[in-house]
Amino acid sequence: MKIFVGFGDYPLTTKALKEAGAEIVDSLEKAEGFVFTQTPGTEFPLLPDGVRWVQFPNAGLNAYFTAGQIDDKRRWSNASGVYGQQVAEAAMALLLGLIHMHPTMVRADSWAPSTQIDQQTRWLDGATVAIVGAGGIGKHLAAMLKPFGAKSLAVSRTGTPTQDFDATEPISNLHQVLADADHVVLCVPLTADTYHLIGKAELKAMQSTAILINVARGEVVDTEALVDALDAQEISGAGLDVTDPEPLPDDHPLWGRSNVIITPHVANTLTSMDRMLAPVVAENYRRFLAGEKMLTEVDIHKGY
Template identity: 35%
Template structure:
């Protein structure tokens, strides 16, 4: 079996061939693409057109970058697999940090710290106790499920909405995706973890946000194109949300002149929720396992529904 390591991927050629008997790893030359059975990385349309035997593409990420899926790739008979669940713990812990910063009022204290100002706020209403809150997790995949499990340890009532999953540890209920609009009004925390797909692009817009409680916090650690940033900013400006925290953005980097940078009730991190130790080794573990399975003619793990991009 011949695997092409596409540009921008780790140099794992020697290691893979040592770990997977029967595997030959190629650099992405025109001849290699013509004879390759599999590829790892991002495969643009012009490279896909140069292949003749390709049957499997392993993505480098759980949610590949915009443009990874395109009509020719979706129509092609090759199987796509991804890196889901390789940094679940990192993203879930980052999400809890964002949530706690909002519910404990840390944004204002960080602003005070930058000005060396001492302004304690003892108003009980300035804090949202997680033990009395209801969290709605939209997308109960590996990351969403772990966020819900961690929140439940604080005594938070956790409900979920997911197109594929019916239950998860720590959740009081997981509802079908079509019930989302009826669940929003119950949530003090609205946490978005869904992948970017044709169905989720722009799902959080002005209409969505008007269905949330005015006292709710909104958090997005899924994919940036799912949230219309201008609509989110307008909702915050109008007092339709209590605050928000984002790690991913409709446009990345977030433009320096975007008003979200300066909202006092917003926490922004630059798409780093997945940062943490062991990421490369975890990705390698998925790749080598799928290489072994592919050589042996076995079913692959982390197979993607290409029409849905996840």
């Protein structure tokens, strides 16, 4: 099968495809399969009719669905779960940094806040962390929480129990989960159902001592409602690897707060994608040829 890998250079993915038997071609027009590489500034192209399979480098495909670029004429696969461990680690870093009040010391550049930090520092031991999204990121995060003595409470569409989490609740019980949790981590895909999943009412439902972590997509949170909740001290803080808008403007009111950490959408980095994608793309290729469901096959009806 002829595969075009572009428009960025993914040498490890290309090598893995060659070893799986694929013929790598130099243009999309010659291809039957297209591995779209994450290259800043490169827009998704109009696909020739001959392309039967498309592999995306990212998990969230909402923008492509919104633009009508994903259809039922082809099979599609994404990177769902591929970067789960890295993103979960980033979520842990944001949460730990906030409960140990690292931004306060960094911004102070002084020993002066020591009394405040001594009085207000918290630990994960004994805490309940709600993980909204029970996919690959959520499962890795739950495993990371265990050594800290924290309980994982997952929120999924159905709430079906799984051994990966200490407890699981359906999305219909979200408000109760938010009220029960000491902290909340968002790692759901962005779809029509999860757009502004966390808004004014949901932030009010959270404990005033709770921290909100978002490693999903910025649009999962109503940014204006988040700013208001922080101003009103309805929640204790927020750790954001993603924002809405993104990039976040320099004069945005979320910047400069001692209870907010913002990272520039680097929970998984562009430079790590090729290495992480290579074995998954090769296996997806094998399964596509065999007529089997791919490891990360997209359900176009669900949007992910």
